[in-house]
Amino acid sequence: MTEITIFVLAVFVGFEVISKVPTTLHTPLMSQTNAIHGIVMLGGLIVVGFANDGVEYVIGTIAIAFGAINIVGGFMVTDRMLGMFSRKPKSKAGSDGKGGA
């Protein structure tokens, strides 16, 4: 039952926190929460860490790799996006030469 309690409380916390994110930031929000569900990688670590069976080695290692793509890629790409939002647009007008292509 404790786990159900945690789940229900997390639903409320999730709705409360996320409904305050403005539409403008929905893409980074989505990409960040996307990175957060990469936490399933822990499951892969536990599977491989305690496995002694060939199939579990293979499945678990793929799961870890998938999870790592999800986590590392997700947080990094969110960081890149948010860097664009937080920079001061008025100070540097002539600095966008790299985006030409």
Next chain:
Amino acid sequence: MVEAVLKPGGDAATALYIVAFSLFIIGIKQGTHPTTAKRGNLIAAGGMAVAVVTTLLLDGMGNWGLIVLGLGIGSAIGVIASIRVQMTEMPQMVALYNGVGGGAVALIAWSEIRHGISIGEDFPLDSLIPVIFAGIVGSVSFWGSNIAFAKLQDLIPTRPIAAPGQQVINAILLLAIIVISVVLAVDHESPSEGLFILLLVLAAILGNLVVLPIGGADMPVVISLLNAFTGLSAAAAGFALDNVALIVAGTLVGSSGTILTLEMATAMNRSVSNILFSGFGGAPSGGGGGTGEEKPHVSIGAQDAAIKLAYADSVVIVPGYGLAVAQAQHAIKEVADELEKRGVTVNYAIHPVAGRMPGHMNVLLAEADVAYENLKEMEEINPEMPRTDVAVVVGANDVTNPAAKNDPDSPIAGMPIIEVSEAQEVIVIKRSLSPGFAGIDNDLFYEPNTSMLFADAKAAAAEIAAEIGNL
């Protein structure tokens, strides 16, 4: 070297997991404002590091070679992909990351089943049921996201692909999945691994069949929904593994995906099930848009457009997916810069479903250095429209169609739109008069105060910026 000290399920490990998910919540909370969002993302990433290190320190962990291999390959792919991706490709990137997350969940569920069977004891229902749920939803999410990725990347056609009787096939698949799940749960003393794999395969087929018929412009909804699915399946995996970090993190993502899905659906004035199952837009009957004689419209060149804009007091730019396709965000910003030099007020009107994922346009414009304050949401900008001298529509179509307001029989009737036709003048930059995603003619193009500029968005914007500079 620290010895593996944490007892699995012990107080120390649980406490560290609580630290991890608290950091996720704080991180998301900081995401409510652009100035703190970057730090918030780092905080959440820190939470992830705590969770991963805690798990690696669990007593009894082994097979380090494989763990390092998995982490190394995955991290390398993640780093390279996130550095190389263009901002216009963000929707498919998110779809892909979402897919691998779902795939990981499905694989973990599979190995949990194997593990449970190999121990040979009765599989407790409170972990078997979450494992089954995680397997099904993870598999649907993996394949559904991959199809969404392939569509957004133009690897397969973005138009809806539907076979006759598809709804029936989907219903049968769903029924079969439910029956197999029940059989597995009833047989919890020795669940069959073969049946579980069959379950994963059926869920995979369902994931493919559900997303294939969905058109490109409905992708914001699909991506949000699949994000919610992967989150919930991760939470289910947490129930199975008795891991609070997974439960809380997965649930947070589930909530976020659900909220975004509902917001997108509201913004289209359609229900989620209508979006998922109707094959809306460009379905066989919808293709007849371009036939018959052309209705009268006004066509102008870049120079005329530049004059209209340069002598306006206020201009509103309405971007759509076409802006992303043409990579026109920087060129549009140049037009805005030229106008601002002349004292013209320039704002951007963002429709909630413009682009291919929620907030897609905001990211592109932020990439082009457009100030956050100039990005206006639909509700905010619509009352300003009658006081706007020129509205410039770049690569947007259905979200500006006045038929949504005026024609109760239109397929998009009731959809909230950016009311550009209320502006004094409208310039539409578009390649042709062809209908948008909804497959219907846009009445806006034929209104007396609308001028059409037929061109590629990026080329046209560059030309307009140059012309304004020469005035």
